[in-house]
Amino acid sequence: MTQDLDSIVETARRAFAQAATPADLENAKAQFTGKAGRITELMKGLAALPVEEKKGRGAAINVAKQAIEAALAERRQALADAELELQLKAEALDVSLPGRVREPGGLHPVSLTLERIELIFASMGFDVADGPEVESDWHSFTSLNNPPNHPARSMQDTFYVDINGEDGIPYNLRPHTSPMQVRYAQQHVRKYAGGEMPEIRVIAPGRTYRVDSDATHSPMFHQCEGLWLGENVSFKDLKVVFTDFCRTFFESDDLALRFRPSFFPFTEPSAEIDIQFQSGPLAGRWLEVAGSGQVHPAVVRNMGLDPEKYIGFAFGMGPDRLTMLRYGVNDLRLFFDGDIRFLRQFR
Numbered sequence: 001m002t003q004d005l006d007s008i009v010e011t012a013r014r015a016f017a018q019a020a021t022p023a024d025l026e027n028a029k030a031q032f033t034g035k036a037g038r039i040t041e042l043m044k045g046l047a048a049l050p051v052e053e054k055k056g057r058g059a060a061i062n063v064a065k066q067a068i069e070a071a072l073a074e075r076r077q078a079l080a081d082a083e084l085e086l087q088l089k090a091e092a093l094d095v096s097l098p099g100r101v102r103e104p105g106g107l108h109p110v111s112l113t114l115e116r117i118e119l120i121f122a123s124m125g126f127d128v129a130d131g132p133e134v135e136s137d138w139h140s141f142t143s144l145n146n147p148p149n150h151p152a153r154s155m156q157d158t159f160y161v162d163i164n165g166e167d168g169i170p171y172n173l174r175p176h177t178s179p180m181q182v183r184y185a186q187q188h189v190r191k192y193a194g195g196e197m198p199e200i201r202v203i204a205p206g207r208t209y210r211v212d213s214d215a216t217h218s219p220m221f222h223q224c225e226g227l228w229l230g231e232n233v234s235f236k237d238l239k240v241v242f243t244d245f246c247r248t249f250f251e252s253d254d255l256a257l258r259f260r261p262s263f264f265p266f267t268e269p270s271a272e273i274d275i276q277f278q279s280g281p282l283a284g285r286w287l288e289v290a291g292s293g294q295v296h297p298a299v300v301r302n303m304g305l306d307p308e309k310y311i312g313f314a315f316g317m318g319p320d321r322l323t324m325l326r327y328g329v330n331d332l333r334l335f336f337d338g339d340i341r342f343l344r345q346f347r
């Protein structure tokens with residue numbers, strides 16, 4: 001190779017080495033082997049040479065061109081390798097990071113309570129029933145002997161739905177589970193029509209709604225209705241059943257119960273049920289856990305039964321309240337905030 005070709009190859013090598021990116025490199029390449037590159041120019045110049053010189057010169061230029069192309073290919077590879085290296089570094093996996101563990105789930109504390117209530121009452125021969133949360137006016141109020149001007153029917157206490165029922169009165173979000181007394185009894189009556197009807201013994205747990213919100217009231221809360229109706233069921237049976245339930249639920253025989261006279265339109269007589277722990281942080285305080293009473297004759301009639309023949313009791317308790325007492329939780333809202341740190345404790 002002649003002197004000038006050597007120096008062109010050398011210049012090209014240096015230019016390629018200086019190219020920091022693939023784009024720079026392609027620009028540098030254009031100066032040598034591109035359309036107007038120095039090698040290309042030399043090739044064009046061959047035509048003007050005498051025949052005897054053409055062959056040797058042409059071969060020399062080709063050697064130089066190949067050398068430049070080899071240097072180019074080498075630099076291209078080097079740049080590509082460097083880029084890959086950078087990318088790998090950026091995407092590096094830290095294998096020492098802890099993995100994403102899928103933790104075992106658990107039931108909500110109120111669900112745990114509902115499950116417990118169902119188990120205990122099932123063991124006493126109670127059926128477990130489910131009913132609609134969007135209720136008709138008749139089921140929520142009228143069938144339960146609630147007079148038309150009763151405050152429970154007002155917009156301040158009850159959520160109404162923008163759809164009218166068959167009676168032309170808007171549906172409501174049931175403010176208690178008591179409509180299930182009538183629903184279940186009617187079903188029971190239909191089921192045994194014409195035959196011998198066994199006693200009605202049922203609980204109906206579920207969601208209920210009221211326009212209410214503070215540390216002990218939530219617009220959505222839970223209730224569990226209970227109904228025992230037969231030809232010879234008395235208030236004494238209510239006391240036995242509910243006392244048994246409370247002692248089993250709280251796993252304590254050291255529990256006092258008090259039936260305090262009260263009023264509900266659908267029971268007569270009516271009583272609030274209070275419990276008192278004898279030990280522990282709540283010892284000595286009377287805590288209200290349920291409303292109860294002997295089912296009112298008007299309600300028995302609305303069930304499709306003869307109040308002269310059928311008698312019994314009903315109760316409605318608050319599973320949210322029972323959960324608070326069992327676990328020592330002092331703010332009801334914690335149950336419905338969905339804070340995983342709170343809920344995790346019950347797993």
Ligand code: PHE
Binds near residue numbers: 315
């Ligand atoms: N439904 C009543 C309430 O919401 C509770 C209750 C149920 C009272 C059954 C008596 C009998 O407070």
